[in-house]
Amino acid sequence: MPQDARRPRTGLLVPGILLITASVGLGIALEADTHLLELDARWARGIVATRGPVGDAIALAFDRVGGGVIGIVVVPLLIAAVLLARRHYRTLIVYLAASLASGLAVQVMKHLFARERPEHMIVISDFGSFPSGHTANAATAAALLVLFLPRAWAGVAAVAYVLLMAVCRTYVGAHWLTDTIGGVLVGAGVALLVVALADRLAPRPRENPGGERIAPPRNTP
Structure with missing residues (x-):
């Protein structure tokens, strides 16, 4: 995932915080909103009804990979x-x-809401x-992929991977549909937040039109 050293990403700070806040808000809403619970129940019944050998194999593979x-x-x-092999040290960190x-x-929120998993x-x-x-x-990996490799195919692959993971988690009965939505929100939000903080705390070197890297400007009194 090559780094884009030309554009600062500190503007991702607010979207990251909003996504994390939305995930927490969804968790709070699930404790009182019966419509969301009904949606979860309908989705669970429908997805479980599609189980079969092929679907089981795919979903179990995603369970192990994820x-x-x-x-x-x-x-x-x-x-x-x-x-490390490509010397993208900053991206690695x-x-x-x-x-x-x-x-x-995720672990903090799991213990905060203590929601029971689906049956079966x-x-x-x-x-x-x-x-x-x-x-x-x-979602965290997908967001980082899109940020560090801004290519159309990377975006399509990232979205497809997240959607398939979400569907597979409900297919195996490990999560309700809204659990996966909350996971996408907090995972992507954390990715944006960390990238923004990294750029704020340790600005990346810029490049001049000739391709030579120059140090970021220092704050002067």
Whole structure:
């Protein structure tokens, strides 16, 4: 994921905070809004009715890629190795920080809302249904991919991955539909927030028209 050293991204701070706030607001609304609960129930009945060998295989694959040892250890290490090999050190630090912050935010919210998971799960899951950790991880990675690799194909791939992860989490019965929406909001929000803070705390070098890097301007009295 090559870094774009030309444009500061401190403007992502407010959108990041708003997305995280929206995720928390959704969690609060779920404790009182029966319409959202009915939506979750209808979606769960419909998605469970589509289960079959092919769907099971796809959903279980996403379950392993998005969490557990593969999702939490193997995938991040592979991404870190690629970034190190390409000497994208700043991107690596931002990626690790965003991943850790997203995981921490999800765990805090899980314990804050303590929502029960749906019935008829076909996977083993930890405590708390809201928000979806798998979907939050996917949204964090997808947002970073789009920010550091602003290409049309990257955007399409990022959106497709997040949507598939969200559907698969409801398919296996590990989450309600609104859990995945909350996961997308907090995962993407944390990614934007970390990138914005990184640019604010340690501005990236700019490039002149000839391609030569120049140091960011210093604040003078």
